[in-house]
Amino acid sequence: MAGHILIVEDDENIAHMIAATLDIGGYTSEVSADGDLALSALASGSYDLVLLDIMLPKLDGFSVFERKGTNNTPVIFLTAMGDVPTKVKGLRMGAEDYIVKPFEAVELLARIEVVLRRTQNGNTPLSYQNITVEVDKHLVLRNSRPVTLTPKEFDLLAFFIRNVDIALTRERLLSAVWGYDFAGETRTVDTHVQQLRKKLDLHDSLVTIPRLGYRLESQRSDQSN
Amino acid sequence: MKLWQKIFLLTLVLVILVVNVTAYVLLLNNHQLAIEREQQSAATRHVYLVAELQNSITYEQVVERTFPLDDVKTLGVAREVLDLQRDDPTLGATLFIDGERVYSVNSQPIPQEALMLSEPEFSSRIVEEEGRTYLLVSSSIPLSERTYQLVTSFEITSTFDLFLADFDLVRVIGIVAGLVVAGILLVLVSTLLGPLRNLSATTRQIAGGDLEQRATVHGNDEVAEVALNLNTMADSIEHNVTELEKLAEARRVFIGNLAHEMKTPLTSILGFADLLRIKRVINDDERLEYANVIVNETKRLQSLSGKLMELLIMGSMELSTERVSVNALVSDLSMTMQPIMRSRSTELTCTALAHDEHIDVDVELVKSLLYNLIDNSIRVVQPSGTVCLTAAVEGETVVLAVCDDGPGIPSEQIPQLIEPFYMLDKARTRKHGGAGLGLALCAEIARAHHTELVITSTLGEGTTVQVGFKKAGDHG
Incomplete structure (x- = not known):
């Protein structure tokens, strides 16, 4: 199942690692290094999914989520904050999933797959x-x-x-x-x-x-x- | 039982007791006096009647010229005298000879025995019969050689009725007065104990966690004193709790930041390691790149844990102070830094003191402090920029300063600089393997030497960090 995914992550290494992981899952990706860049990328581009870090420079992940407005691109939060209240907040805002760092490559791919299948009504065999x-x-x-x-x-x-x-x-x-x-x-x-x-x-x-x-x-x- | 209930009940019982006992004593005393008055008047009338009898007998003896009169005549005269008393229904009189009743007028319902029990000599007593009370007076009278006994009875029921009526009245007044006193007491006690109740409520609120609550202090009685003390106690508790909360919050933030700083490299390490493991085809470039990231990120973790240990140890370590020459310290640092400066093509200008001074410090720690400051400055200046290390004397203090001509720091961010994990430029700091602990460590070293970092900065012109140490006393 192919797809174009926006990675919003300020740490260069992590962004690169996620891109490499997505690559072996057959996805293409773009990276935004902060909240403002993520918003402009969302406004201009078209993505099947957003992997959104919460602790970002300039504009944090929650604010990006709130400000993206009517853009219906599914979002998976990707963050080091593994506490339950933050998780609940993320999911209550309407995120599709919430992945706590650090994570294994296969886990990331599996979660992405579940979200994409759900949002794309993927009935393709x-x-x-x-x-x-x-x-x-x-x-x-x-x-x-x-x-x-x-x-x-x-x-x-x-x-x-x-x-x-x-x-x-x-x-x-x-x-x-x-x-x-x-x-x-x-x-x-x-x-x-x-x-x-x-x-x-x-x-x-x-x-x-x-x-x-x-x-x-x-x-x-x-x-x- | 509550205090107000105790005070209320005790006072009420006491008041009712005193009022009633006083009333009863007065009443009884009055009654006693009334009876005595009745007895006197009864005695007077009795004596008058006796005198009347004796006079009539003597008169009859003179008229009849007989001495003594016989029994029949004597009795006849006595009857006439006694019959005169019939008009007064309150007076009864009975005449006896040798315990035998011979005549009586207005005979009241007094049994024979009651009359007979009267003493033969002059005496008086009170008897009750059929709900009525009588005062009996009896005396022996010698009439014509015979001794008669006259018993007069006076009804004094009304005196006793009056007493009983007064008694009832006192009882009613007692109850009414008791109720009135109770009402007044309730108001009084609750007014007086009101502040105590407020105090108790305030204490409960404070105990319940509302630490900002304070008791209102009225006047200067004991309750007000307690309220003042309570407020003082609450002040100190609130102060301590606020301090503890601040500490806990700082610790929470520290741990949160630490977790974030650890998880970031861990995410890269785990991710790339996993990629190396699961990817089927991997070329040399990719393998090298992944492995490099893993190595670098591991080093970052290593440096983080090292800095953390230093920070931790600083909090509990004893300083090993020694006396050191300021100029020696400056030139020593200058030497150490030269290779690094050269590699960055940055210049380090060192200014020593004209007249050398000594300071008592932990040399290794102060060097580490200055090293960290210079290292920070090197990172922000442009290539071919300048970093300076200057020593100066201000009164009794030797001020060491590190300055640079870098971009400067926005003034609102200066206070946060020494907080652990605070980074002005995250990406840049991370690129150098920093974790945002350097200045926190410097501040900790300064604190251990009972001094502090003074950071001044102008945007576009540069930053200066100063730290002052007390001049050592006489040389040697």
Whole structure:
């Protein structure tokens, strides 16, 4: 799912890091280094999403949010302030989500994905090579023929396809698909991955990364260095 | 029981007791006097009647020329005398011979026994019969060789009725007076204790956290004294609480800033490290760039924790002061700074004292202070700008100053400069790996030496930071 995202962040390194993360998620991005620049960027450009830092020079994130007026671009607050009142304030103002620094790249991508899917009424089916996943209908087609998957296998496949070429740790997969962080149960992930490989013939493209987790690769690994 | 209730009830009981006892004593005394009056008048009449009887008998003896008269005649004469008393219904008279009733007039409902119990000699007593009260007077009279006994009875019911009526009246007056006294007391007590109630309410409010409340002081009685003391106490509590709140707020801000300053590099480190880990294809340029950021940001964290430790230690450390020459200090710093100045192509002008002085300071800390100040100045001046370090004597004080010809600081921001994590230009400060703790540390060092930083600045012309140290006494 592609999109154009505005990053409002005063720390150069962090802005760069977010841009690099968005890049591997297939998004394009622009950076505004302070609140005033963010407002003028919002007024002139068109974005699918804004990642908005709260502690900004000149105009803080909350003020930017208030002053953007009728601009309906979804906003995710991105901040070091992890206290509950600030979070509640951000969400009550109408932000789509609230991410506390520091964060992992995959978490950022997952959150962005959720917001974009929600705001873009994204009913476009996910596809990977000869596999098509229609999330709403809970349907998986391989070479246009339906494949039967358990609900967890289905969610796992969708998460892999949404994060093609990104190495995903077992913990990340657990919390994304099973919804909890439970280190002792990472074997559950392994068995489900094996089922996916068998049912969809992904032995070569759904690779195991030693001591880390799994990655669904866009091309055969022998084509990359 | 509340104080006002105690005062009210005790006073009320006391007043009612005193009023009633006095009234009853007076009443009883009056009654006693009234009875005595009745007794006197009764005795007078009795004696008169006896005299009448004796006179009539003597007269009859003279008329009859018989001495003594026989019983029948004597009794006849006595009857005539006694019959004369019939007109007065309050007087009853009975005549006895040897305990035998021989004649009576206006016989009142007094039983025989009551009459008979009368003493033979002159005596009087009070008897009650059928709700009526009688005064009996009796005496023995010798008439014609025989001894008669005359008992007269006077009805004194009205005297007793009067007493009872007065008694009832006193009771009613007592109750009414009690109620009136109660009312007055209530008003009085509540008026007198009103300030105490207000005081109590104020105390409760203060205890409840409304520290700005103060008691109103009326007059100069004990309550007013308590109110004054309470206000003094509240003042000091409010002062202390405000100080504590300020401290807590400063600490909260400090921790908030610290968290922010730590999370910023952490975000970059975690983000880039994660990118290195999860990206499938990564070229050398990218890897180098990511790793560089991680290393630099880690250094920033390191410097932050170092500065934090210094700041923390400064708060509790004992100074190791020694006597040092001001000029030696200046030239020492000048030497240390030269390489840095050269690399920045900035000039450091040092002005020493014409006549050297000594100061008692912790040399390492003061050097660190001046170093920090010069370092700050170097960062703001243009390349080929000047930074100066000057020493001067002002009275008993040696003033060390660091000045620059940089852009200057807006005057409203000067007070905030020494606050931890305060940065004039965040981006620039961060680029140098600063965390906004340098001036806070300098201020802390100055404070430990019982002096302070004096910052003066003009926009467009430059900034001067001065710190004064007391001149040491005689050399050596």
